Amino acid sequence: MRWSTVKGCICLLLGLLMLTGCVKKENPPNPAEKPMEKGIQDVSRYFPVESQLTWDYEGEGNEYAGFTRRVMHTQGNKAQVSEDNGGTVLGMVFEVTSSQVVKTYTKEEFYSDKNLLEEKPNLEEVILKAPLKVGATWKNERDQREVVSTSERVEVPGGTFHNVVKIKITSLEHPPEEGRQFEYYAENTGLILREFTVGEDKITSQLKSLKKTEARPQTQKDTLSIEGMQQEVVLHLVEGAPLPFYTYAPSDMMVERTASGEGEAFRFVANFAGKKRDDAYMSLFFYPQGTSVEEAVKFASGMILSNRWQKVGRYNNPDTEKSYPWSESEWQFMDKVNNQSYVGNIAVGKHGDRVFHIINHYPEDFAEGFVPRTGKILEKFTWTDTGEQLNKT
Structure with missing residues (x-):
């Protein structure tokens, strides 16, 4: 090989090395140099x-x-x-x-x-x-x-x-x-x-x-059988929230809601012809979470004794016909105050982990008007967490 050829190759190699040395080396981006994330804006x-x-x-x-x-x-x-x-x-x-x-x-x-x-x-x-x-x-x-x-x-x-x-x-x-x-x-x-x-x-x-849940209508029209006659009535929505239920009550039944450390209560009080009767009511009472059926039965039985109501019947075995299909235990009672005779019942039930009782108390001569109204309230009573009606559970 002639010297001129070798010299040319050496010059070409040196030129390539110099060119390579002039290219900037790309380093991985430094995480610390990343722009700060904006985060969630909404x-x-x-x-x-x-x-x-x-x-x-x-x-x-x-x-x-x-x-x-x-x-x-x-x-x-x-x-x-x-x-x-x-x-x-x-x-x-x-x-x-x-x-x-x-x-x-x-x-x-x-x-x-x-x-x-x-x-x-x-x-x-x-x-x-x-x-x-x-x-x-x-x-x-x-x-x-x-x-x-x-x-x-x-x-x-x-x-x-x-x-x-x-x-x-x-x-x-x-x-x-x-x-x-x-x-x-x-x-x-x-x-x-x-x-x-x-x-x-x-x-x-x-x-x-x-x-x-879908918004429910505030009122409904329905009929009640009172003294053998069908009467059209307007029912008003009663929301139990945050308790998981709703129902509808006749417009001549006042609704009162109270609560304490012992539980929450809804009272449906007769207000026939605009006259409130505190002695004619249906009470729905929810015990605190953790209360057992046995504890509720004991408490309800104690209420009967403390009010001096006279027990006249009790469901206590599967062969006895119940007034309410959902009840765990129930009693009928009667009372007499100032020559006024009263009748009623109390039933203990359970839904999920909440125990409750329902009391009906009314003058005996109110039966034909009072019972159909409270019956309609229970007929419309629906559990919002399951969609089931109370009387069908």
């Missing part, structure tokens, strides 16, 4: 408040950990929500926008369907705040909230949820060792899990179901 997707939505939560670790939430009223970006844990009912108002969810009003021992949306705010507690991204924090008067994850996978009785937002709640009134709390929110579902831990003890509330 928090309303994680707190739905459509009218008639109902959430049922299964509790563990405490008798009041299970509860039911229901949207009672809505107006604009406001929603009234009731929360019933079996011991008390809480009425709450939320303002929901894309940027934040704020609880603006709360009322304890709230056993009514009254609209609270126009009540003057009595607090400002931010539940969720945009953007929802890991590390985001905000403070309320009593707690601080921090987004610790937006990609949780959570299994609860109501299903498996992905990309769940996990919120850590730290009390500003108590030291951390007194407990840790987390809430988990899923898109288009809302709160699916609440955890509270103290030492080795853990209390959880897990979503069991989310349902939307």
Whole structure:
């Protein structure tokens, strides 16, 4: 090979090496140099408040950990929500926008369907705040909230949820060792899990179901057989929410709702021709969650004794014909006060994990008008969680 040829090859090789040395080497992008994620901008997707939505939560670790939430009223970006844990009912108002969810009003021992949306705010507690991204924090008067994850996978009785937002709640009134709390929110579902831990003890509330019920008509027309004659009557809707029932009552039966730590009661009181008779009523009473049928039977029997009513019959075996197909135990009774004779009955029943009793009490000469009316109330009585009618269970 001639020297000129070798020289040319060497020059070409050196040129290629120089060219290669001038190319900039591409390094993998540094995660620290990535632009900050924007996070979730619309928090309303994680707190739905459509009218008639109902959430049922299964509790563990405490008798009041299970509860039911229901949207009672809505107006604009406001929603009234009731929360019933079996011991008390809480009425709450939320303002929901894309940027934040704020609880603006709360009322304890709230056993009514009254609209609270126009009540003057009595607090400002931010539940969720945009953007929802890991590390985001905000403070309320009593707690601080921090987004610790937006990609949780959570299994609860109501299903498996992905990309769940996990919120850590730290009390500003108590030291951390007194407990840790987390809430988990899923898109288009809302709160699916609440955890509270103290030492080795853990209390959880897990979503069991989310349902939307159709709005029911406020009135219905029907007929009653009174003294052998068919009479047309107007029935008015009675909502039991957050208890899982509704029924319809004749317009001349007043409805009174009361509650205490011992339970919740609905009284249907005769108001014939505009004259209220407190001695003619049907009472529907729900015992606190955890009450057994045996405890309710004992309590109901004690009521008969304390009122000095005279028992005249009792269902206590499967071969005895019952007045109510759903009753676990029932009695008939009679009474006499100031020459006025009274008759009635009391029956104990159970639906799901709630025990209840129904009492009918009325003057004997009211029977032909009173019994058809209370019979219609029980005929229309429907459990909202199963869709079953009481008298057909």
